[in-house]
Amino acid sequence: MLVQIAIIGVIAVTFYLHEDRVAMVKLPPGSLAQWYKPANKRQVWLHNMFKLRREMQAVRLYAESRDPERLEKWIARLGGDYRKISEMVPEWKRKLDLDAMASLEKASREKRYREVLNALERLKESCESCHTDYRAVTATLYRAPDFSTLESPPGRPLKKGMRELIGHVNRIKIAAEDGRTGVALTALVDLEQGMEVLGKTCAACHEKETPAYPGPAIRKTLLSLRVSLETGTSREQGRALGNLAVQACATCHGTHRIVSDSRRLFTHRQDWVQLLQH
Structure with missing residues (x-):
């Protein structure tokens, strides 16, 4: 226990002394790499994010216009793609607001449109929380070019x-x-x-x-x-x-x-x- 406290103390002092030169970022789990090129032929993770954004927009549209049939269609898609996150990156399962997703589905079935919008807002907050921590670093890691192995001409870095x-x-x-x-x-x-x-x-x-x-x-x-x-x-x-x-x-x-x-x-x-x- 004392050793752990000492280590934490050293880390804290190091960062304090270098606070003008040190920035901390959260790195995404390594399992995320399999859903980006070159590990995957397609940018699967990126396309799932695009689908979620489109589905959330459709849910808001049909909740505000009180269109139950189309609302159910888009909520079904949203629920599937949102829960798919935990299958693709199991480490992020605890970051999902599954209660908000369940509330959204229940409110839609019962045609309580105001509660649909409230639950959708909670879902949006869970997305933005994760984006704040990981979006910039993930884009940099998996969508930025890597020139470290390139040669020009062949044989010269x-x-x-x-x-x-x-x-x-x-x-x-x-x-x-x-x-x-x-x-x-x-x-x-x-x-x-x-x-x-x-x-x-x-x-x-x-x-x-x-x-x-x-x-x-x-x-x-x-x-x-x-x-x-x-x-x-x-x-x-x-x-x-x-x-x-x-x-x-x-x-x-x-x-x-x-x-x-x-x-x-x-x-x-x-x-x-x-x-x-x-």
């Missing part, structure tokens, strides 16, 4: 390739600012070649886009950058390079990198020694 591209961009900026046009143009060639290699990796997912990366807008900006490096002013060079950084880097990072990095935070677990050292 994607992360290393991305760092090289950043290095080329900075080489262009440094050389252009220092009046070294030849060095800047050489770095631009390296950047263009690296982007072409990256584009082949992007095409694995963006297969319907031709070309996926770099697209026509990026190629046009690359041409503008080349012209500005050869004959333009430093202001024109800076503008062209800034446009390229937005089109070729920031746009994709805003879509992929933020959620990918967040996913890594949730999947990369540190042990207590690492945590205390940090």
Whole structure:
């Protein structure tokens, strides 16, 4: 008992000392993964959530309009899909408000529409409680991209390739600012070649886009950058390079990198020694 108290005390003190840098999240049960890709061919869990939302909307609609026949139809669907949650993720069975579901069904059979709406509100609160704890982290874990195993080109980790591209961009900026046009143009060639290699990796997912990366807008900006490096002013060079950084880097990072990095935070677990050292 004393040992447990001591451990809890250490944890509490650690979090208190790092309260400005520590955030806690609840991770969903591992059994949830089987209802998402790639473990499953379809996003089964997601579609069940969509059905529940639609069914709850229909129940409210027909309770308010006092339409018993259609109300019974949608409550039957809602009851089945709501209870299915405990079959799909048994760890979450205790989070379900089965009493509210039973009250909803009973009130519907007895045509007590006001009580149907009250029970529906309780059901909604149970859903929102779970969403508050798990929705964001679940979406990040199972719907965000995982680039950790990608290579660009084959045999080289994607992360290393991305760092090289950043290095080329900075080489262009440094050389252009220092009046070294030849060095800047050489770095631009390296950047263009690296982007072409990256584009082949992007095409694995963006297969319907031709070309996926770099697209026509990026190629046009690359041409503008080349012209500005050869004959333009430093202001024109800076503008062209800034446009390229937005089109070729920031746009994709805003879509992929933020959620990918967040996913890594949730999947990369540190042990207590690492945590205390940090």
